[in-house]
Amino acid sequence: MPIQTVSTTPFPDQKPGTSGLRKKVRIFQQAHYAENFVQSVFDSLEGFAGQTLVVGGDGRYLNREVIQIVLKMAAANGFGRVLVGRGGILSTPAASHLIRSSGAFGGLVLSASHNPGGPDEDFGIKYNVSNGGPAPEKVTDAIHARTLAIEGYRILEAPDVDIDTIGASRLGGMTVEVVDPVTAYADLMETLFDFAAIKAMIAGGFALSFDSMSAVTGPYAVEIFEKRLGAPAGTVRNGTPLPDFGHHHPDPNLVHAKELYDRMMASDAPDFGAASDGDGDRNLIIGRHCYVTPSDSLAVLAANAHLAPGYASGLKGIARSMPTSGAADRVAEKLGIPLYETPTGWKFFGNLLDAGMATICGEESAGTGSDHVREKDGIWAVLLWLNILAARRQSVAQIMTEHWATYGRNYYARHDYEAIAKEKADALMAALRGKLETLPGTSNSGGRVESADDFAYTDPTDQSVSLNQGVRVLFEDGSRVVFRLSGTGTEGATLRVYIERYVGTDGELGLETGDALAPLVKAAQEVADITGFTGMEKPSVIT
Secondary structure: OOEEEEEOOOOOOOOOEOOEEEEEHHHHOOOOHHHHHHHHHHHOOOOOOOOEEEEEEOOOOOHHHHHHHHHHHHHHHOOOEEEEEEEEEOOHHHHHHHHHHHOOOEEEEEOOOOOOOOOOOEEEEEEEOOOOOEOOHHHHHHHHHHHOOOOEEEEEOOOOOOOOOOEEEEEOOEEEEEEOOOHHHHHHHHHHOOHHHHHHHHHOOOOEEEEOOOOOOHHHHHHHHHHHOOOOOOOEEOOOOOOOHHHOOOOOOOOOOHHHHHHHHOOOOOOEEEEEOOOOOOEEEEEOOEEEOHHHHHHHHHHHHHHOHHHOOOOOOEEEEOOOOOHHHHHHHHHOOOEEEEOOOOHHHHHHHHOOOOOEEEEOOOEEEEOOOOOOOHHHHHHHHHHHHHHHOOOHHHHHHHHHHHHOEEEEEEEEEEEEOHHHHHHHHHHHHHHOOOOOOOEEOOEEEEEEEEOOEEOOOOOOEEOOOOEEEEEOOOOEEEEEEOOOOOOOEEEEEEEEEEEOOOOOOOOOHHHHHHHHHHHHHHHHOHHHHHOOOOOOEEO
């Protein structure tokens, strides 16, 4: 099987974002586009000759075709073995576990996460390093630099590999092993949680509903919830991964998972509802008549993690992204453990987890996880909630009420303004940064501004510095508004505005979130002139 070196020219738009390179399918379908990026990844690495690479994705449109490209290029570039999920399927947390458990050099995860799929929608490629986590900035910077200088890529001239049959085959000098994408991950979950207690709770009449949104977690959820835990058939909805996610937008929030929300708010609602996203790393938690924000979920999971066998000895620390509410901070304080505030992006948690400084991590964007892998993990979060419910024998609403009575409540919402022209979004942020020195001491609808800054982070493990991670406006009463441009979209820019108000244990804990935050929503408009810069009168999505 001859190795070809194909001449190519750089594409100027292959800078990885917070979770790899994400573009529209039609962009990836350009001649040499995917190949250029994959070769740039390989060219940026050293010492992988003869080593193992893990490859898999969320099953979205173009997944199978790009896997064949990756296999042939991995063989041409000198990898000794590739592990690929059967059918090209691997959830992101399962891929992380497979990288770690197999001693792989790294992995390529083919996904655009919670973005929609289909021929007119999104695709993505992310490189994960040997710890199973997303590549750190020094690696993604090297990949980007290489994409701007690449002149050719190496690929094996060979027929496509059968990726639907478990077993090993040869591709040139490389072994391709097609592996069961589900069993090893499900086995890992059994080591962390009290499956017997959860199974007994379900057998006793506890009802749950899990929506896989026609995305990657369907096979995992059926195996774990229905087969191992004994939930009735049909507990898992939309459980077959589809290339276009069944026309769902596989983002587990109150807009795109409205069917689940309506089910959980009905008079005959199950006891517990959950959903996960395209690649299985995010989660949505809803009790009967009780939605749990991702920030509150992180805090509750951290406060109760000791109830699960895998965390019975306690937590070493908690980490949260800067835009995530401070609810977890109060749990860390009570537990007497460190709280780390990082930039957005799971890669920032990886160093803390590797160093044994944190055990549980979370982001307001519906991602939570622990040191069992180096990615956020949707099913893990659902299982920890189920373990807590089985141990405490209370409803989700009761647990939330007791949590707020103990720690106070962080009223919280995120307003997304999507598909803004990049120059307008950049102008808005530049204007905000220009106000930072003059905002403190001024007053607006949110109250008196105590401080304002552009969040910067110094990693405590390696002293690396990340600048310009989001503009924070902090008020004297502890409320805050944060402005940040997202790196997960594929077209234009997304402005995320995070709005938070803390109420202590002696305050009003039962307000509607919209009512509690209304003055701060108005303040965000006054400070940033969002409508003036974007032309948008209201957010695209509120979560």
